[in-house]
Amino acid sequence: MIQFRNIRKTYERPDRARLEVLKDVDGRIEEGAFAAVVGPSGSGKSTLMNILGLLDQPDSGTYTLNGREVTDLDPTERARIRNQDIGFVFQQFHLLPRTSAVENVTLPLVYSDVPDPEDRAVAALARVGLSDRLHHHPHELSGGQQQRVAIARALVNNPRLILADEPTGNLDAEVTEEIMEIFLGLHRAGRTIMLITHDSDLAARCTERLRIEDGRLFEEATV
Amino acid sequence: MKWRRNLRLSIRALAASKLRTLLSAAGVAVGISSVVVLLGAGAGAERAVQESLEQLGHNLLVINPSRIESSALRGEGAEGTTLRVEDWRALSRDVAGVLRTAPVVERPLLAQWGGDAVSVRVLGTTEAFARARNFSVAAGRFLDSHDEAQRSRVAVVGPVVVESLFRGESPIGEVVTINGVPFRIIGVTRKKGVYDGGNEDELVLIPVTTAMRRLVNVDYLTRIYVQTVSEEVSDGVQASIAAALRERHAIPANRPDDFHILDQEATIRARRRAGGSLSRYVPWLSALALVLGGVGLLAVSLMSVRERYAEIGLRLAVGALPRDVLAQFLIEALLVSSLGGFVGILVGSCGIFIGAALTRWPMELRADAVFYPLALSVGLAIAFGVVPAFRAARLDPIEALKSH
Ligand SMILES: Nc1ncnc2c1ncn2[C@@H]1O[C@H](COP(=O)(O)OP(=O)(O)O)[C@@H](O)[C@H]1O
Ligand SMILES: [Mg+2]
Numbered sequence: 001m002i003q004f005r006n007i008r009k010t011y012e013r014p015d016r017a018r019l020e021v022l023k024d025v026d027g028r029i030e031e032g033a034f035a036a037v038v039g040p041s042g043s044g045k046s047t048l049m050n051i052l053g054l055l056d057q058p059d060s061g062t063y064t065l066n067g068r069e070v071t072d073l074d075p076t077e078r079a080r081i082r083n084q085d086i087g088f089v090f091q092q093f094h095l096l097p098r099t100s101a102v103e104n105v106t107l108p109l110v111y112s113d114v115p116d117p118e119d120r121a122v123a124a125l126a127r128v129g130l131s132d133r134l135h136h137h138p139h140e141l142s143g144g145q146q147q148r149v150a151i152a153r154a155l156v157n158n159p160r161l162i163l164a165d166e167p168t169g170n171l172d173a174e175v176t177e178e179i180m181e182i183f184l185g186l187h188r189a190g191r192t193i194m195l196i197t198h199d200s201d202l203a204a205r206c207t208e209r210l211r212i213e214d215g216r217l218f219e220e221a222t223v
Numbered sequence: 224m225k226w227r228r229n230l231r232l233s234i235r236a237l238a239a240s241k242l243r244t245l246l247s248a249a250g251v252a253v254g255i256s257s258v259v260v261l262l263g264a265g266a267g268a269e270r271a272v273q274e275s276l277e278q279l280g281h282n283l284l285v286i287n288p289s290r291i292e293s294s295a296l297r298g299e300g301a302e303g304t305t306l307r308v309e310d311w312r313a314l315s316r317d318v319a320g321v322l323r324t325a326p327v328v329e330r331p332l333l334a335q336w337g338g339d340a341v342s343v344r345v346l347g348t349t350e351a352f353a354r355a356r357n358f359s360v361a362a363g364r365f366l367d368s369h370d371e372a373q374r375s376r377v378a379v380v381g382p383v384v385v386e387s388l389f390r391g392e393s394p395i396g397e398v399v400t401i402n403g404v405p406f407r408i409i410g411v412t413r414k415k416g417v418y419d420g421g422n423e424d425e426l427v428l429i430p431v432t433t434a435m436r437r438l439v440n441v442d443y444l445t446r447i448y449v450q451t452v453s454e455e456v457s458d459g460v461q462a463s464i465a466a467a468l469r470e471r472h473a474i475p476a477n478r479p480d481d482f483h484i485l486d487q488e489a490t491i492r493a494r495r496r497a498g499g500s501l502s503r504y505v506p507w508l509s510a511l512a513l514v515l516g517g518v519g520l521l522a523v524s525l526m527s528v529r530e531r532y533a534e535i536g537l538r539l540a541v542g543a544l545p546r547d548v549l550a551q552f553l554i555e556a557l558l559v560s561s562l563g564g565f566v567g568i569l570v571g572s573c574g575i576f577i578g579a580a581l582t583r584w585p586m587e588l589r590a591d592a593v594f595y596p597l598a599l600s601v602g603l604a605i606a607f608g609v610v611p612a613f614r615a616a617r618l619d620p621i622e623a624l625k626s627h
Binding site (some may be wrong): 050053055056075076079080082083084088090092094096097098099103106107108109110111112117153 | 232
């Protein structure tokens with residue numbers, strides 16, 4: 001479902017030296033896979049995810065998502081794909097403060113045409129086990145619960161692909177396990193998931209592992 | 224984009240940061256309320272002009288004799304004597320553009336009835352006076368040409384005279400004594416109020432012929448009212464009158480007029496226009512207040528955008544287009560500004576009512592003092608909300624998401 005070739009991304013640093021974050025990387029993630037992306041800090045994991053999530057564009061290379069070449073789409077179409085086909089989960093949750101869980105989850109539906117946004121949000125929150133916290137505001141929720149609201153938000157438009165950038169980076173071991181259970185559940189339900197993590201135990205439980213190092217992408221053998 | 228959904232979220236966002244919302248709405252409210260008050264003051268002034276004109280009579284010229292400058296005659300009786308009855312008749316007859324004229328002989332005198340006496344202003348005049356000066360009778364009738372021809376000893380009195388001399392009872396048919404001369408009261412004028420320092424309701428109006436022959440025994444007039452057919456001809460009529468009077472009075476070309484002509488309407492308008500330095504600064508004050516309100520809105524909106532980088536990044540990530548973000552921040556500015564506009568109109572209206580009640584400055588709430596400021600607050604939102612909105616719309620989602 002995800003296939004990319006020769007993806008190159010270079011940043012110009014303040015001292016004008018060029019930083020080659022991704023050097024012509026190729027890769028493939030099958031439909032229904034639960035792929036972990038690992039690598040040292042600053043190796044380009046987030047950069048790759050932003051490109052695959054259509055938030056960023058590579059300097060060169062091709063990218064096929066769900067069988068469709070998306071490298072050269074216009075911004076409107078890219079936004080539509082982000083809205084319909086991709087769910088994002090971030091390390092910092094990025095929930096709107098002073099806004100209830102349900103309303104946070106409806107946010108992606110503001111930019112789509114689906115009917116009954118409230119019902120969908122409630123259903124999405126039920127899937128992450130937060131049926132009893134629908135009207136709580138973020139500051140009334142624990143870190144793990146906040147991240148679950150964020151996952152519900154990623155799910156609300158029923159996307160085929162979930163991109164999670166260190167979703168447990170700010171959470172302790174116990175809560176990390178809860179979140180991992182949710183991802184495993186989504187994986188069992190057939191969703192394609194890409195999980196960036198520093199936690200090798202979590203990576204070990206994924207169906208495949210991609211390691212980024214020195215601007216190159218390696219597929220690690222399953223242990 | 225779903226407008227209803229986004230509007231709801233905008234309202235949520237505003238409600239979520241109440242202090243910030245109220246702060247910027249307050250800035251707009253101050254600007255708008257000052258516009259409302261200033262418009263109210265303007266409307267009041269306009270109304271005052273209308274009322275003055277109503278009281279005075281429309282398209283009216285007043286001809287007065289020049290005061291006597293000779294030192295021997297200066298003092299109490301220094302009233303000019305140059306306006307003659309024949310002048311008045313000639314003006315009505317000979318000058319084009321004149322609708323009607325009314326002569327006036329005026330004296331402050333005592334009126335007596337049943338052992339009481341009050342001081343009144345006695346005006347000897349004609350039937351035309353009522354039309355020219357916008358007088359009408361509340362009871363009885365006004366002076367007519369028959370009274371004038373017969374030099375009848377009849378009088379039309381003002382409501383103040385009725386109040387003070389007759390204790391409010393109907394005076395029609397009663398006989399008052401003025402300067403020892405008995406006058407039968409035939410009418411009472413409708414209440415008019417105070418104009419230019421004189422109370423228009425304490426007049427006693429008698430035929431001009433009676434006044435000149437039987438009461439004060441003079442052959443000159445205190446003034447002549449000339450009503451022109453329209454405001455436009457006023458200047459021309461003034462010139463014609465001046466020429467006619469100079470000729471009648473045989474004034475040599477190198478001598479000044481022995482009379483002067485006043486266009487009361489023009490005077491009132493000019494006085495109002497220059498009147499109160501406030502009116503001259505009104506547009507600037509409103510503009511200043513509005514700009515201050517707008518700058519407040521701008522500052523708070525910029526702050527709001529900066530504080531919500533992460534939110535904007537997230538919205539872009541989940542499918543918002545830059546124009547959706549633009550629209551959202553414009554809507555928020557519009558909501559805040561409308562809130563401020565409503566509050567400002569409310570506060571300004573209260574200000575007008577309080578001002579009208581407590582001060583002598585005439586104020587009035589007119590419909591345009593509501594719609595105009597509302598339109599202004601919308602304009603304000605767009606003018607000062609568009610920069611922050613564009614700034615928000617141009618953010619790069621990745622960068623925006625990093626700021627937290
Ligand atoms: N906008 C940018 N401008 C310059 N350098 C950047 C920018 N974004 C990321 N980088 C650099 O690119 C490298 C990879 O970043 P990132 O993909 O966030 O790494 P990771 O997520 O693996 O920690 C880092 O060295 C980072 O400093
Ligand atoms: Mg990263």
